[in-house]
Amino acid sequence: MASGKTVLSVRGVTKQFGGLTAVDHVDFDVHEHEVVGIIGPNGSGKTTMMNLISGALKLTAGQITLQGSRISGLSAQDINRRGVSRTFQLVKMLPTLTVIENVMAGAVFGHKRRWGYEAEDFAHQMLNKVGIDSLANAPVSSLTYIDQKRLELARCLASEPEILLLDEWLAGLNPTELTTGIELIKTLRSEGRTVILVEHVMDAIRSLCDNCVVMNTGQKIAQGSPAKVLSDPEVIRAYLGDDDA
Amino acid sequence: MTSRETRTLVIAVILFGLAALLPFSGNGYYISIGVTIAMYVVLSTSWALFSGPTHYISLATAAFYGLGTMIVATGIEMVPYVVLLLISAVAGAVMAALVGLATLRLSGVYFVIFTLGLAEMIRQLVSWLQNNLGGSRGLYVLTDLTEEHIYWELLALAGFVFLIGWWIGRSRLGFAMRIIGNDETVAAHCGINTARSKILLFMVSGMVAALVGALLAPRWTYIEPNIAFSPLLSFEVVIMALLGGTKRLWGPLVGVIPFTILLEVIEANYPSQTILVLGIAFLLIVYLVPHGVVGRLEQSFAKFRKGGN
Numbered sequence A: 001m002a003s004g005k006t007v008l009s010v011r012g013v014t015k016q017f018g019g020l021t022a023v024d025h026v027d028f029d030v031h032e033h034e035v036v037g038i039i040g041p042n043g044s045g046k047t048t049m050m051n052l053i054s055g056a057l058k059l060t061a062g063q064i065t066l067q068g069s070r071i072s073g074l075s076a077q078d079i080n081r082r083g084v085s086r087t088f089q090l091v092k093m094l095p096t097l098t099v100i101e102n103v104m105a106g107a108v109f110g111h112k113r114r115w116g117y118e119a120e121d122f123a124h125q126m127l128n129k130v131g132i133d134s135l136a137n138a139p140v141s142s143l144t145y146i147d148q149k150r151l152e153l154a155r156c157l158a159s160e161p162e163i164l165l166l167d168e169w170l171a172g173l174n175p176t177e178l179t180t181g182i183e184l185i186k187t188l189r190s191e192g193r194t195v196i197l198v199e200h201v202m203d204a205i206r207s208l209c210d211n212c213v214v215m216n217t218g219q220k221i222a223q224g225s226p227a228k229v230l231s232d233p234e235v236i237r238a239y240l241g242d243d244d245a
Numbered sequence B: 001m002t003s004r005e006t007r008t009l010v011i012a013v014i015l016f017g018l019a020a021l022l023p024f025s026g027n028g029y030y031i032s033i034g035v036t037i038a039m040y041v042v043l044s045t046s047w048a049l050f051s052g053p054t055h056y057i058s059l060a061t062a063a064f065y066g067l068g069t070m071i072v073a074t075g076i077e078m079v080p081y082v083v084l085l086l087i088s089a090v091a092g093a094v095m096a097a098l099v100g101l102a103t104l105r106l107s108g109v110y111f112v113i114f115t116l117g118l119a120e121m122i123r124q125l126v127s128w129l130q131n132n133l134g135g136s137r138g139l140y141v142l143t144d145l146t147e148e149h150i151y152w153e154l155l156a157l158a159g160f161v162f163l164i165g166w167w168i169g170r171s172r173l174g175f176a177m178r179i180i181g182n183d184e185t186v187a188a189h190c191g192i193n194t195a196r197s198k199i200l201l202f203m204v205s206g207m208v209a210a211l212v213g214a215l216l217a218p219r220w221t222y223i224e225p226n227i228a229f230s231p232l233l234s235f236e237v238v239i240m241a242l243l244g245g246t247k248r249l250w251g252p253l254v255g256v257i258p259f260t261i262l263l264e265v266i267e268a269n270y271p272s273q274t275i276l277v278l279g280i281a282f283l284l285i286v287y288l289v290p291h292g293v294v295g296r297l298e299q300s301f302a303k304f305r306k307g308g309n
């Protein structure tokens, strides 16, 4: 699978919060058109890893490069402009803006920049892609939870990122919504996008990921295809706890 | 331009033209109130340009205003007035940029305190310079400019501020500010240079306030740092802008006119109670009209339309 160019490369990345090491010397690569899952039990450092890539947090040690040039140390806005776009574990909207304006925020200032009608047009295309273009002029407060998640995704797509980071994008959806959500990410995959997704939903990981990085207490404990890592005894132990193993 | 924008523009030009006729009334008292109102309109509108979208409460108005006043007072004997106006505008913008660089990365609370201290710090600095470099504390600003001239100058500046505000509103900068006001983290992750956007707007606001100070210097004739850097001004501007509402460009205008007249009445009848009244007004605004009069009116209007359907 992973034969494309390396888009993102994470080397020795470490993050400490006071005495707590939330991410501990993690290495992995993400190749073009690849969907990489970061999985692991609660508190294992997945979101922190996403925050380090997107520039929301500064690294304590290590280096992250995007298409060969270093992005660790840059501000979140510079990293976004170079082509990293993310959603948040707790969905973040721009509540006083309409749905279409929320998406335009991504189109106007992000990696590929547009303005005026062009930005609006493109924002409509992105809303269409995630299936909520009919709500374009609605206030954000009228959206259901899954539609908010779709909107956040559309905002990310609107900047045409080189790599998309999805932090538990499927969490909190009911079973029907989950099917819709997985289908949506599958379409992103078939478009050849490069994606890192943090997920707890095993079905989603199996059907969406080419490659998985498993984290536990900040360390990478396994890496490989979903089938391989999910049958790894160490991974099972991490998920179930030592007592049950 | 949409038809709605055209209509707004026509109304604005007519109102502006009417306002420009005030000095022809020949009534000195009206002209004097006119100058005061025009001053507060410019100050609070430009204040809201920055503080409206960012929710950073700036108490630096007096610092910028005093800076402009002192530049004119110091230079009027040597340099043409027009040049002093330009210097004031540039000085205001530069000071805003410096304050912005130092504080806008911090959270809002630090910003408020810093801006409050700024006027006092500069006042002390100016007094110190005057004491140590010789010269008296007070300075005379003697020009041929009458209240009428000052009024028209302020009115022109108001027009300029409204144009800038309108232009920002439809620019990428304005869009960026709305996003920043909603969620700064999202803004940064959308690729917006949040610090630069905020500093740019703060510079506009600082430049205008310094220019107002420079335009008003001839009104007072005799100028002392204590008068030029009155902290009360900063609070008045905030109260008026909030009273009107900061969501619309013309919101502060709606707050300024009644408030200035109220202040005028109070100062005439109960000169020692001005601060008390300001305090009470502030409390009432925060409790009763948190989105300003304009916000309140728009809410009622929306309700009315819903009810009517």
Ligand SMILES: Nc1ncnc2c1ncn2[C@@H]1O[C@H](COP(=O)(O)OP(=O)(O)OP(=O)(O)O)[C@@H](O)[C@H]1O
Residues within 6 Å of the ligand: A017, A020, A022, A040, A041, A042, A043, A044, A045, A046, A047, A048, A049, A089
């Ligand atoms: N800003 C922060 N300050 C201090 N500690 C933090 C901070 N962010 C995360 N942590 C800690 O770092 C560890 C990893 O947290 P993180 O949010 O990355 O976990 P996660 O794998 O995303 O978990 P979950 O599956 O629950 O979302 C946790 O112990 C957490 O308490």
Ligand SMILES: [Mg+2]
Residues within 6 Å of the ligand: A046, A047, A048, A089
């Ligand atoms: Mg998490």
